[in-house]
Amino acid sequence: MIRLLITVFTTFLLWAVGVTDRNTPGSGRLHVDIRDAATGKLTPVRVRITQLGKPVAAVPDEAIAVSYGLWDHADGFAFQPDSSFYVAGSFTMTLPPGTYQLVVSKGNEYLRQTHSVAIKPDQEIRQTYRLARWINMTTRGWYSADGHIHIRRSLRENQPLLNWIQAEDINVGVLLKMGDFWETYYPQYAFGEKGIYRQGNYLLTPGQEDPRTPEIGHALGFGATSSVRYGRDYYYYDMVFDEVHKRGGITGYAHQAESFHGYRGLMLDGLRAKVDVLELLQYCVSDKPLRTKHYYHMLDLGFSLTATAGSDFPWCGHDHDHGPPEQSAQIGNARFYTYLNGPFSHQAWLAAVAAGHTFVTSGPILDFRVNNALPGDRLSLKTGDKLTITAQAYGHSRQLPLDSLEIIGHGRVLGRITRNDPGQSASHLVITLNLKSIERGMWLAARCYGGGQQAAHTTPVYVTIDGGGFHNPETAGSYLNQSEKYLQELEKELETKQDNPESRAWYYQKGLKTRIEETRNVIADLRKRLSTH
Incomplete structure (x- = not known):
């Protein structure tokens, strides 16, 4: 991660177009307003300006600057790591003649815009861009x-x-x-x-x-x-x-x-x-x-x-x-x-x-319902009750294309559709499952994948039957075994005094061992309780 910011800032310095002298003879003047398409009001946005693929090494006076950086150091100020900057809705820049590319964005729900602007000598250009939501x-x-x-x-x-x-x-x-x-x-x-x-x-x-x-x-x-x-x-x-x-x-x-x-x-x-x-x-x-x-x-x-x-x-x-x-x-x-x-x-x-x-x-937006219960809800049913599970994913065919949507129960895929299935698209996926005669509790969630490594996942709906739990009896034993292995890993850490000043767990050996034993008691109780349900 440290390499990331070092790379970003050094790359920016090496690649940036040297537009720093605002008094260059023959320069043009660009004034831009960015408005919300629904309200017509100026709106805060992210702007990135490049020329021939290289970022322009200048920001307007209106750029909103805050000191930030790794370990609380002042690595950045007006520029973001990708050489973009924030403005409250408008800005003015003096630029040498040439053609520039402007990318204007406002999070995931607005459609990103890319514009090409040609600056001519001593010319003043005024542009107004209106950003529209694809979802609100x-x-x-x-x-x-x-x-x-x-x-x-x-x-x-x-x-x-x-x-x-x-x-x-x-x-x-x-x-x-x-x-x-x-x-x-x-x-x-x-x-x-x-x-x-x-x-x-x-x-x-x-x-x-x-x-x-x-x-x-x-x-x-x-x-x-x-x-x-x-x-x-x-x-x-x-x-x-x-x-x-x-x-x-x-x-x-x-x-x-x-x-x-x-x-x-x-x-x-x-x-x-x-x-x-x-x-x-x-x-x-x-x-x-x-x-x-x-x-x-x-x-x-x-x-x-x-x-x-x-x-x-x-x-x-x-x-x-x-x-x-x-x-x-x-x-x-x-x-x-x-x-x-x-x-x-x-x-x-x-x-x-x-x-x-x-x-x-x-990126992707999810809508997940289990008998109309929302993520995080606990749904109490009786043996034999039915479940209707509906998951919908929303995206945008160009900016946020969807690939697949899944309904997950106890970690397993209970239903899956893709944008290539009949009735589905890169902008909207929907799947409905009807489960009959539910015999035991479970957790249910929706999961979605999109282009460019985009993904989304809900918190589960927790379904219980006749007052029982929502745990998975098929995997509980193996997960408890894995929990014990993690505790053993930590115990091994505690046995060796570390010369590395960042690793101090060994110094807290006594208190951590007490907590490990408390957790082992929980694991033992879970083995008894979950094995009988």
Whole structure:
């Protein structure tokens, strides 16, 4: 990931067209307005200007600039890693004669536009572009969020950062204070209600990615009245989770619990019911953003987890450390939607996330119903009852083409259709299953794949029969065995004192062993309980 930003910024410097002198004789002047096609009002957008494939090394005065970078360093300011910039709706630039390409975008729901503009000597050009939505999710009650953004924030940064998330059409931007064993980064000026900054249907809210260790993963917390950090007990994540819950927040694991051995922490804390969410979709681990291995593990054992997603800006991009700058780190490249059955507010959004009314996506839109129950709902049935399961995926044939849509039950594909099937298309897929005479509980979800590694996945609907659970008796034994292997991995880490100052689990050997034994007791109880149902 470090290579990513180094590559982005050095490539930009080497490739950029040298348009920096605004007083070059014969230069032309370009003025651009970007308006929302529905409202006619100026709207915040992302703009990238190139000439002959190379980015222009200049930004307009109207570019919205905020300092950002890896480890809270000032690696970027007005330019984004792909050489684009944000504006609040209009900008003016002086450019040498030539032909330029402008790409104007506003998140996933708007149709991206590409324009060619010819600048002639001493000419003034005025252009107005109108961005249209191909779908409007807020009118359906669904609000988007990037749950993983790293930028330090004082009161001064509130407005420009809100413009940034408005330019990506993200309703909720979660700004995470980051920590490690030694230090914290990306500070937030306040937590709780005092840390929320809102205009209309867009808001900023603080959170934390702390603790973070290479042995048991990266923890998430947001919605609490204050941040929580125990420096002397740093590896005891459960202490942080319990306190975040007391302060009204939600806890979970980042990076699909894959990187930094997060699956160990997920087993240690998740099996003891300390975890609310799992970051299911992101470009940090792979260029294939949807990673479900550890999610299905927990679900099949009967633990409900809300699916969330986040960009991990400025760390992670579509290219996963490789590829051209235009595929680099970007706010909103992974996001999740939350359904609110009522007016938008931070508290309503937080409650809906806690209830699991979400789906994660890098583009495709999902609509999933089980007997009209939504993702996160618990559906209580009786033996022999019927289920009607409907999944729909929405995309755009050019910008967000769909490939396939699946209904998943207990990790297995129960139904699948593709855009080549009769009645289906690259912009709309729909599948309905009717299950008769349900005999046991299960979790059900929808999963979609699209072009360019795009993907989406819902939080499940949890179906129970006659008051039972939704676990999978066919896989419970093997998943419990795997959980034990993860605990054994961690125990092995504890036996050797590490010279690496970043690896300190051995120092907390006594407390971690106690927690491992507590988790083993849970596993033993689950073996008895799940084997009889």
